[in-house]
Amino acid sequence: MTGKVTFYDAKKGYGYIAGEDGRNYLIEERNLNTMTHTLPKGYMVSFAPARNSRGYAAEDVTIC
16 A cells, blocks of 8 residues: 655654555554655655554555
8 A cells, every 4th residue: 555654753763654545554663664764744655554453553664
């Protein structure tokens, strides 16, 4: 799935993606597959959607 980064705080290690399905997905730093550990707002990413006890999450996040 693809989506757009709506928020990411590198110091806190998390952020959110607006998925193409209209849902918001939590990004955790450990799920980033990039050399850099920052995702500027507006970047397009691809990810594997998942569901956990707190809601929707993004796994295997890569920059498009």
